[in-house]
Amino acid sequence: xxxxxxxxxxxxxxxxxxxxxxxxxxxxxxGYADSAPGARGFLLMGGGVAxxxxxxxxxxxxxxxxRPERAWRSASMWRTSWLSREVIALPVFMGLLFLWxxxxxxxADWTLPLGVLAALAxxxxxxxxxxxxxxxxxxxxxxxxxxxxxxxxxxxASGCTLATALAAWGAPSLVWAYGAxxxxxxxxxLVSRSLSLARNARLKPRSTVQTAIGIxxxxxAQRSMGFMGGSFNTREFxxxxxxxxxxxxxxxxxxxxxxxxxxxxxxxLASASAGLLALAFVVQYLGLLAERWFFxxxxxxxxxxxxxxxx
Amino acid sequence: xxxxxxxxxLNVCVGCHACVTSCKQWxxxxxxxxLVDDLPYGKDPSGTFxxxxxxxxxxxxxxxxxxxxxxxxxxCEDPPCVPVCPTGASYKRKVDGIVxxxxxxxxxxxxxxxxxxxxxxxxxEDRKVMTKCTLCVDRVSDAALPAAERKxxxxxxxxxxxxxxxxxxxxxxxxxVAIRERGGYALMPEWNTRPANHxxxxxxxxxxxxxxxxxxxxxxxxxxxxQPELPxxxxxxxxxxx
Numbered sequence: 353x354x355x356x357x358x359x360x361x362x363x364x365x366x367x368x369x370x371x372x373x374x375x376x377x378x379x380x381x382x383g384y385a386d387s388a389p390g391a392r393g394f395l396l397m398g399g400g401v402a403x404x405x406x407x408x409x410x411x412x413x414x415x416x417x418x419r420p421e422r423a424w425r426s427a428s429m430w431r432t433s434w435l436s437r438e439v440i441a442l443p444v445f446m447g448l449l450f451l452w453x454x455x456x457x458x459x460a461d462w463t464l465p466l467g468v469l470a471a472l473a474x475x476x477x478x479x480x481x482x483x484x485x486x487x488x489x490x491x492x493x494x495x496x497x498x499x500x501x502x503x504x505x506x507x508x509a510s511g512c513t514l515a516t517a518l519a520a521w522g523a524p525s526l527v528w529a530y531g532a533x534x535x536x537x538x539x540x541x542l543v544s545r546s547l548s549l550a551r552n553a554r555l556k557p558r559s560t561v562q563t564a565i566g567i568x569x570x571x572x573a574q575r576s577m578g579f580m581g582g583s584f585n586t587r588e589f590x591x592x593x594x595x596x597x598x599x600x601x602x603x604x605x606x607x608x609x610x611x612x613x614x615x616x617x618x619x620x621l622a623s624a625s626a627g628l629l630a631l632a633f634v635v636q637y638l639g640l641l642a643e644r645w646f647f648x649x650x651x652x653x654x655x656x657x658x659x660x661x662x663x
Numbered sequence: 664x665x666x667x668x669x670x671x672x673l674n675v676c677v678g679c680h681a682c683v684t685s686c687k688q689w690x691x692x693x694x695x696x697x698l699v700d701d702l703p704y705g706k707d708p709s710g711t712f713x714x715x716x717x718x719x720x721x722x723x724x725x726x727x728x729x730x731x732x733x734x735x736x737x738x739c740e741d742p743p744c745v746p747v748c749p750t751g752a753s754y755k756r757k758v759d760g761i762v763x764x765x766x767x768x769x770x771x772x773x774x775x776x777x778x779x780x781x782x783x784x785x786x787x788e789d790r791k792v793m794t795k796c797t798l799c800v801d802r803v804s805d806a807a808l809p810a811a812e813r814k815x816x817x818x819x820x821x822x823x824x825x826x827x828x829x830x831x832x833x834x835x836x837x838x839x840v841a842i843r844e845r846g847g848y849a850l851m852p853e854w855n856t857r858p859a860n861h862x863x864x865x866x867x868x869x870x871x872x873x874x875x876x877x878x879x880x881x882x883x884x885x886x887x888x889x890q891p892e893l894p895x896x897x898x899x900x901x902x903x904x905x
Contacts, residue, residue: 416773418792419770422768425768429748432747561719563853565850567721572721575729
């Protein structure tokens with residue numbers, strides 16, 4: 353597939369937003385809100401950042417649409433379409449997150465039950481976002497439980513890293529707890545993403561040129577795809593990079609999304625440096641952009657079997 | 664229930680692209696608006712087509728066969744592109760099983776094209792909506808046309824009659840008989856999309872001639888040399904051949 357940057361930004365931004373909110377809500381559940389005078393201020397600020405991330409993702413998603421003015425229609429087929437469910441889950445999460453943040457601004461006492469709802473919405477949004485990809489059965493690289501686990505863990509990891517960086521700045525008492533969560537989530541995400549890479553490397557495509565045109569002969573070569581200029585089929589489903597470039601992106605994201613942030617987090621926590629922790633988030637986010645690009649590019653669409661030779 | 668579909672005979676397709684151009688002509692002139700042609704006379708032309716003819720070479724030289732392979736939407740009976748549409752713009756008509764896009768509802772998210780294993784859908788870069796083969800729904804259901812012309816443009820254009828059109832759910836229709844008797848098959852059966860369109864395989868055309876086919880071994884002239892009797896002629900025996 354040819355990765356679309358709108359999708360890359362959408363999934364990484366909302367993932368970080370969901371992760372950050374879940375981290376903040378975790379602190380609230382642990383009784384942080386009333387533990388110190390400035391505690392609610394930190395939750396308020398963190399909620400605002402999470403809201404900004406989710407809004408950024410929402411804006412990015414509009415750039416994916418040919419007809420953004422009709423976007424409201426996309427909520428209608430939630431019975432069958434995971435994309436439609438995602439379209440509903442994202443504003444619901446944002447709305448609940450906004451109310452939760454507003455509740456902390458007003459020092460209200462109903463933020464905890466509201467936070468439960470927002471946390472459920474965040475988890476539902478992870479499910480919907482991942483299922484958009486995992487539910488297409490013939491994109492074998494995506495059609496796996498790993499897609500679900502990876503989207504959730506990567507969102508949590510980037511959210512917790514951001515929470516650690518924010519805590520270093522606004523809530524020092526939480527830094528170590530958040531830091532431990534960020535390290536654990538990033539490590540878990542590294543394991544699960546590596547396992548999915550290993551799975552995808554072993555995949556055997558179910559469709560072949562033989563099943564594509566229905567001729568049972570071991571030797572079939574395309575001589576013409578029917579046109580010499582490009583078409584939607586050659587633009588949308590081919591990333592046009594060499595296998596070597598793809599391998600470089602893979603190592604880049606393994607380094608950028610996991611190894612470097614783990615080192616920076618450990619260093620930042622050890623030296624109590626807010627700058628290093630902030631750098632950890634920036635590096636991890638850039639790494640996640642590469643990870644999402646690779647995730648999209650790696651999927652081999654069976655339609656490509658029909659577009660192997662120009663003439 | 665009716666399921667309209669095409670049956671494409673790979674045995675007689677000569678790869679002339681008449682179906683491609685007639686499809687483009689009919690569908691670009693329709694009420695849904697023109698199919699985009701981007702830089703048609705430029706260096707890198709691109710355009711939206713509902714139908715393509717591809718060419719494959721089967722076997723190893725010199726024992727090869729050239730197979731021309733027309734490819735358009737297969738109007739699956741279980742179309743994976745339809746349930747994924749977030750707006751309901753993609754739908755399968757109950758009345759005749761044609762898979763269509765409502766261009767007024769489509770938001771151009773392209774998700775349906777990801778969900779089609781055959782690459783049958785093409786995004787129109789001008790109208791910014793997803794487009795696909797309509798099986799010439801505006802022809803096949805137009806009662807103002809003579810019955811013989813209520814067929815997709817590609818079917819009418821095909822000079823070698825490689826494209827058959829009809830109801831594959833009617834066991835007595837021409838397409839059903841062709842599928843049944845000539846081993847019609849569906850593409851990528853591994854995904855259970857149950858395409859309505861079928862393809863008829865290539866057939867080996869050849870014959871073996873034995874010596875006795877050229878000269879009858881039981882020719883009576885060879886036995887006794889007598890010529891056969893002349894037919895009896897007369898009233899009531901005008902049929903001289905007997």
